[in-house]
Amino acid sequence: MKNSAILISILVLLFLTLSCANDYKFSLEKPNKVVINESITIKLIEKNNKAVDKIQFYVNGKEIASNGNLVNINTSDLGVGKHAINALAFYDGRTKKENGFIEVFAKNKPTIYKYKIINEYPHDSKAYTQGLEYYNGFLYETTGRRGQSTLRKVAIKTGEVLQKVNLDKKYFGEGMTIVNNKIIWLTWENKKGFVYDLETFKQEKEFSYDQSKQGWGLTHSETELIKSDGTNKIWFLDNETLKEKRSIQIYTNDRSVNHLNELELVNGKIYANKYQKNTLAIIDAKTGIVEGLGDLRGLEKEMAKTQKLVANDEVLNGIAYDAENNRLFVTGKNWSKLFEIELIKQ
Template sequence: MKKLSIITSLIILLFTSCDDTYKLKLRVENKTTLDKNITINLEEENNKPLDKVQFFIDGKEVAANGNSLEINTADFGLGKHQVSALVFIPGKTKKVNNSFEVYANIEPTIYGYEIINTYPHDKKAYTQGLEYYNGFLYETTGRRGQSSLRKVEIKSGKVLQKIDLDKKYFGEGMTIVGDKIIWLTWQNDKGFVYDLNSFDQIGEFKYNQSKEGWGLTQNETELIKSDGTNKIWFLDKSTQAEKRALQTYTHDRALSQLNELELINGKIYANYYQKPIIAIINPANGVVEGLINLKGLEAEMKKSQKLVEDDEVLNGIAYDAKNDRLFVTGKNWGNLFEIKLIKK
């Protein structure tokens, strides 16, 4: 019996020693670009036999050919993606992890601007959302105790209609859908629905996976929402339920802190919070196709108005499609600018 125990112990020790000689590595190109084919390889450095390998990307199994997997990055989109290999070796399984990050495959076009018109804007309006509709601007402002929804006359800057948000909420971006106004809040995990004409609240909705509420616009079928990260969320227009998201990247970085949004000629225009830049984003894949440099506008406001607060920054984009007019402003800025973009 004692000999049998010794033999059993030796067998276990031998098996364990053999198992410990497995040196597994999951090799993948960690930084790559959209539409590029890349290969993911599972390697055993000591050429030990492997029974089977299963590959997973972002938790979903992907069909492979033995120990190797070839993918096109367009199938997974921009951003960081987790790769795992479940390796079956004699007597047990092991899991090996790695990741890859997909960047845009083009550099953004740079734009400057020309000022076409300058209009007055309420210096006490901490602009969060801005939209042109039927000859007027609709604007939402932020900060707790100061958040409001407004209808504004463009030429005079006069506030024609206004309601205040409950002081426990910090108002954010908005958009107009039919006869309704959809208005986000910042960190309260909810948005509100208002009647366009009366400004009466007629509904509310909860966020789901998105981190916060920042900017809001729309295409023909969906709401488009930013949450302060580099993600763009697409929501059901009727229920405001989140459906999907994509990540926003240039050729060399993730573009985070996306704020107020406007859809212009099929592209998403997004304020880059605390930078005098508007990004032009392809809504199909998140690629930043253009960057609008509005540093001169910010400098002009700091000089003429003597802005002192760090958060009194460029924010607010509105577009009059019928007359091809682009309006921009900022938080507590005394001016609303109509500008024309100039390609550099």
């Protein structure tokens, strides 16, 4: 009996010790939705007012300076999108981590644009358009689907395919762009791209992209490739190494914008097709804010005058810009027309 009483006493003492040690209850206090450029305060509260030795705060995995149990953040330093917030508390020889996020939105609604058709040109109705680019008076185009993916040089006025090469049938071709007399072409699910000589269409090398989800659209600035992956993210790759460097999230004042597809850089803004929506998003390349939305749904009606679109994926896709003559071209998957349009602010 004596030994049993001692054992019970030890167990009770151990239970009380563990109960006291576990009597720390933390709460991460923060706003969930904020507007870009707002300053916010995030706090880690110990609900029972117990002493805490130290608290460390992290935003997107990077530690930031704190003031005791709180931290002040200017959302302009983060950009729009979802951002991970973590607080690590040190107490009584233990640690406790609280996780959360904040979602940053644009301040203003996007400007809405209608369009005016300037010209119509023939386009190969068998071309499942994935990438489109204007270069030195010609259109360069990539098409998709396994076994049907091609790279083409096209005469604008006639739609004639002047040069063509097929992609290996195991790949599903996606967007392309032209940099330093090289054509860079993405594939969809293989996390792999290819580099071709502009003049000969000879494949010279391949490269991989490991951070983004898939390969969708592609364009470029003077220093970087700009890539979509079907999500609400835009990725930036080094022009020389073709390695992914960073990404931005694409947001309006009230939502994220996903399914971003074909891309074109126009006067410093990223123009992006939103897959299956016949909408053109105009995006600030630095912040990810959608500044404008081009409503191009009426082009389907124009197509219906001469062609019946039978598949639900025969949608707007393909943007090319002639900077010298300020011409904007758009087409769609299996569309028999290429449109030169002018966007008109509403």
